[in-house]
Amino acid sequence: MVSAVMSAAEPKAVRRKAWLTNINAWLLLLPAIVLLAAFTHYPILATLYHSFFSLSRGGASEFVGLENYTYMLEDDVFWQVLRNNIVFAIATVPTSIALALLMAVWVDKKMAGRSFLRLAFFTPTVLPMIAVANIWLFFYTPDYGLLDQLLKSLGFSGHNWLGDPSTVMTCLAVMVVWKEAGFFMIFYLAALQTIPPELKEAAEVEGASRWYFFRRVTLPLLMPTTLFISINALINSFKLVDQLVIMTKGGPNNASSLLLYYIYEVAFTFQDTAFAATLTVTLITILAAVALTKFVYLDRRIHYQ
Amino acid sequence: MRHKGHSVETIAAWVLALLWLLPLVYSLWSAFHPSEYATRFDITAPLTLDNFIRAWNQAPFARYYLNTLMLVSLVLAGQLIVSTLAAYAFARFRFFGREVLFALVLVQLMIMPDVLIVENYRVISALNLLDTIPAIALPYIASAFGIFLLRQTFKSVPNELVEAARVEGASSFGVLWRVFVPLGKTTYIAFGLVSVSYHWNNFLWPLIVTNSVESRPLTVGLAVFGAPETGVDWSVITAATVMTMAPLLLAFLLFQRQFVQSFMRAGIR
Numbered sequence: 001m002v003s004a005v006m007s008a009a010e011p012k013a014v015r016r017k018a019w020l021t022n023i024n025a026w027l028l029l030l031p032a033i034v035l036l037a038a039f040t041h042y043p044i045l046a047t048l049y050h051s052f053f054s055l056s057r058g059g060a061s062e063f064v065g066l067e068n069y070t071y072m073l074e075d076d077v078f079w080q081v082l083r084n085n086i087v088f089a090i091a092t093v094p095t096s097i098a099l100a101l102l103m104a105v106w107v108d109k110k111m112a113g114r115s116f117l118r119l120a121f122f123t124p125t126v127l128p129m130i131a132v133a134n135i136w137l138f139f140y141t142p143d144y145g146l147l148d149q150l151l152k153s154l155g156f157s158g159h160n161w162l163g164d165p166s167t168v169m170t171c172l173a174v175m176v177v178w179k180e181a182g183f184f185m186i187f188y189l190a191a192l193q194t195i196p197p198e199l200k201e202a203a204e205v206e207g208a209s210r211w212y213f214f215r216r217v218t219l220p221l222l223m224p225t226t227l228f229i230s231i232n233a234l235i236n237s238f239k240l241v242d243q244l245v246i247m248t249k250g251g252p253n254n255a256s257s258l259l260l261y262y263i264y265e266v267a268f269t270f271q272d273t274a275f276a277a278t279l280t281v282t283l284i285t286i287l288a289a290v291a292l293t294k295f296v297y298l299d300r301r302i303h304y305q
Numbered sequence: 306m307r308h309k310g311h312s313v314e315t316i317a318a319w320v321l322a323l324l325w326l327l328p329l330v331y332s333l334w335s336a337f338h339p340s341e342y343a344t345r346f347d348i349t350a351p352l353t354l355d356n357f358i359r360a361w362n363q364a365p366f367a368r369y370y371l372n373t374l375m376l377v378s379l380v381l382a383g384q385l386i387v388s389t390l391a392a393y394a395f396a397r398f399r400f401f402g403r404e405v406l407f408a409l410v411l412v413q414l415m416i417m418p419d420v421l422i423v424e425n426y427r428v429i430s431a432l433n434l435l436d437t438i439p440a441i442a443l444p445y446i447a448s449a450f451g452i453f454l455l456r457q458t459f460k461s462v463p464n465e466l467v468e469a470a471r472v473e474g475a476s477s478f479g480v481l482w483r484v485f486v487p488l489g490k491t492t493y494i495a496f497g498l499v500s501v502s503y504h505w506n507n508f509l510w511p512l513i514v515t516n517s518v519e520s521r522p523l524t525v526g527l528a529v530f531g532a533p534e535t536g537v538d539w540s541v542i543t544a545a546t547v548m549t550m551a552p553l554l555l556a557f558l559l560f561q562r563q564f565v566q567s568f569m570r571a572g573i574r
Contacts, residue, residue, distance in 0.1 A: 128524050280421070
């Protein structure tokens with residue numbers, strides 16, 4: 001700002017001022033730069049670096065080229081957690097979005113008790129995942145748990161929901177949708193409130209049905225919001241692993257393990273930091289790809305509007 | 306016909322809302338009733354605080370509360386100072402390397418400290434900080450998100466206000482303190498609420514870097530307490546769970562509008 005005004009009359013004073021501006025700005029940024037370098041940039045580079053080295057248990061670590069990566073590609077568990085993560089994303093992202101949209105449409109209408117509805121839908125968002133996991137763990141507990149008690153009272157037999165590889169992912173997905181949908185609802189709510197009411201009035205005059213209006217006007221106008229939420233939900237599906245620590249520890253037989261949880265296990269249970277670094281590079285690549293898609297696609301779209 | 310459609314929808318909305326509250330209501334039920342009523346829903350069941358008293362006595366929850374409070378205050382104070390200074394530089398100064406530096410800040414929006422657990426553990430251990438509260442806080446103090454939000458806010462401050470303050474003889478730090486900070490109030494509140502909620506609830510990183518009662522936050526304390534190996538009674542675990550979520554939940558119920566608006570502002574950017 002200040003150095004922008006350059007006058008030829010006093011070049012020396014101006015240059016001094018530009019110097020001061022630079023020093024001032026860099027001093028203001030210093031704390032942020034140091035901390036970001038120490039806990040973001042250096043760790044990213046160090047992860048990459050360590051993924052090319054062998055594990056140094058006692059001795060010195062050696063450069064092994066792509067050996068860790070070959071090992072990763074031959075590791076069945078890696079492929080399984082990656083597949084789990086994709087299944088988890090496919091199971092949670094569209095469901096939370098659809099529910100969020102439904103909730104937002106309801107809360108946006110002049111409906112009896114709409115502030116109560118909003119409260120009910122949003123509350124799970126502010127709860128710690130670890131507390132949520134504790135509560136849901138009891139729902140899914142075999143025999144003694146709430147779900148099994150309910151089934152038994154209806155005459156069905158119980159089931160070990162979290163102990164069965166074929167049901168564990170669904171159980172976790174239901175819980176995560178419950179926790180996340182209300183959070184995404186508020187973005188739809190904000191977007192719905194920007195749709196001019198005249199549009200609706202005009203459509204009513206034209207005799208368009210509510211469903212037609214929703215499909216042809218509301219939904220397209222909400223498109224940027226939907227994209228924004230999808231990207232965030234997708235990133236979350238790679239970041240959310242707290243529940244696994246409490247509920248399944250990734251089991252049975254890695255059936256519910258996700259990439260970040262596997263990294264945690266490999267690094268802190270098996271103490272194999274070289275392989276954990278290799279897995280982290282994979283996770284970083286996925287997150288960067290998602291973020292770049294967002295940057296190229298979403299941000300440009302919003303720009304045009 | 307029209308009215309009928311509306312009432313059906315209202316009923317559906319209410320059913321979903323009640324279903325959504327069910328897990329929470331259930332946890333309250335179980336926490337405030339004797340354990341033999343954990344799955345027996347009898348209106349006449351006696352209310353009790355016994356589960357809370359037992360949880361409180363069986364694990365150092367007072368200490369966990371204190372740790373969490375220290376953690377969220379430390380993170381928030383650090384974030385506010387660091388982001389304010391950085392955002393001011395990005396919004397109001399033209400200097401060498403501005404674009405590159407800003408891009409480097411944005412990297413953290415993409416790759417958050419939450420996924421860099423392995424290397425951050427090494428950094429923290431090299432700094433000799435393992436098992437301390439600053440160890441949990443440090444990776445989050447420089448927040449790209451906070452810098453980004455505040456930069457947007459500071460950019461919209463009218464130039465006339467800055468000029469006026471300068472005429473009155475304010476230094477660039479004085480301008481920041483007397484013009485920018487007061488005008489950023491809503492952003493500060495939004496960012497603050499999101500940050501406190503996030504760090505009150507954060508779990509994996511604190512679990513990794515802490516190892517003792519003196520540094521464990523509530524979430525980790527709850528996980529240790531509720532582990533199946535401990536064989537603690539289910540109702541007592543729920544009481545502990547309710548204790549962990551209560552402060553944030555109460556704050557949310559009291560300041561609902563601010564919470565929703567803050568999360569929205571912070572999310573939309």
